[in-house]
Amino acid sequence: MANLNSNQLKEYQDQGYLAPIDILSKKEAKEARDEIELIEKEMPDEIDKSERYNAHLISPKLDAIVHNAKLLDAVESIIGKNILVCGTTLFIKNPNQQGFVSYHQDAKYIGLEPHNWITAWVALTDSNEENGCMKMWPKSHIEIKDHDEKFNEGNLLTRGQTVDGVPDDEVKSVELVAGQMSLHHPRIVHGSGINKSNDRRIGFVIQSYIGTNVKQVLGKNSVQLARGVDEFHHHEIIQRPKSLMNKEDLLIKKRENQYLQDIFYKGSDKKGFY
Ligand SMILES: O=C(O)CCC(=O)C(=O)O
Numbered sequence: 001m002a003n004l005n006s007n008q009l010k011e012y013q014d015q016g017y018l019a020p021i022d023i024l025s026k027k028e029a030k031e032a033r034d035e036i037e038l039i040e041k042e043m044p045d046e047i048d049k050s051e052r053y054n055a056h057l058i059s060p061k062l063d064a065i066v067h068n069a070k071l072l073d074a075v076e077s078i079i080g081k082n083i084l085v086c087g088t089t090l091f092i093k094n095p096n097q098q099g100f101v102s103y104h105q106d107a108k109y110i111g112l113e114p115h116n117w118i119t120a121w122v123a124l125t126d127s128n129e130e131n132g133c134m135k136m137w138p139k140s141h142i143e144i145k146d147h148d149e150k151f152n153e154g155n156l157l158t159r160g161q162t163v164d165g166v167p168d169d170e171v172k173s174v175e176l177v178a179g180q181m182s183l184h185h186p187r188i189v190h191g192s193g194i195n196k197s198n199d200r201r202i203g204f205v206i207q208s209y210i211g212t213n214v215k216q217v218l219g220k221n222s223v224q225l226a227r228g229v230d231e232f233h234h235h236e237i238i239q240r241p242k243s244l245m246n247k248e249d250l251l252i253k254k255r256e257n258q259y260l261q262d263i264f265y266k267g268s269d270k271k272g273f274y
Contacts, residue, residue, distance in 0.1 A: 002077035060243065080116070108144055112215070117208045209226065222237065
């Protein structure tokens with residue numbers, strides 16, 4: 001059931017993003033963080049760097065967020081009632097590390113066409129100016145812009161994709177408390193700065209929820225059905241996790257992450273840091 005009201009929908013269409021939206025309790029956000037930290041402890045390489053994608057395939061707590069009914073109600077308001085999940089990313093910034101995200105547009109390099117899709121950024125910790133919250137350039141979602149590829153250390157994007165000349169005075173910070181989310185448009189220009197606090201900043205990002213009509217034109221992505229009916233069958237359907245760090249699920253995640261790396265580095269002979 002779609003749940004955004006007409007003012008929220010108008011704001012999303014005009015500005016290219018919408019926030020904050022309450023989704024999880026603080027307790028649920030903390031439980032998801034704890035599960036991530038348990039995986040990090042037990043299998044340190046499993047959700048780091050190029051493996052930080054698709055952790056929902058091995059974590060029941062993250063899976064529950066991806067399939068959260070309230071979250072899906074908001075997504076349905078924007079992309080319609082037939083919804084697939086084609087991937088997730090953990091954007092974790094540790095204190096005293098130089099991690100940042102250069103200004104970019106997701107649609108530039110993700111290969112999902114047409115742009116009937118949306119990204120949900122779920123805060124598992126508070127996310128604010130001090131710890132490097134997301135910054136949006138409102139109304140920039142009208143067209144695809146040129147990007148440089150800077151491959152710089154610290155940049156949490158694979159190729160350091162960068163839109164230059166973003167006007168500082170127009171950019172808006174998206175501050176969220178743990179359990180809230182923002183939704184952003186495939187073409188909005190966004191990025192984030194470094195974490196200057198003493199705690200981690202953890203964003204669990206469903207990237208993305210796609211309409212069933214959306215194709216992957218740069219390679220291959222498998223999907224889960226989140227809601228409704230897949231009338232187009234453009235993608236292979238994969239299972240939800242059987243249990244935490246289940247062996248079979250770990251293999252599926254590995255395969256999906258290889259597909260993603262192939263997409264991200266298509267046409268490039270360089271390798272980024274993530
Ligand atoms: O977490 C961040 O700071 C950036 C996330 C991002 O680029 C995205 O969700 O598309």
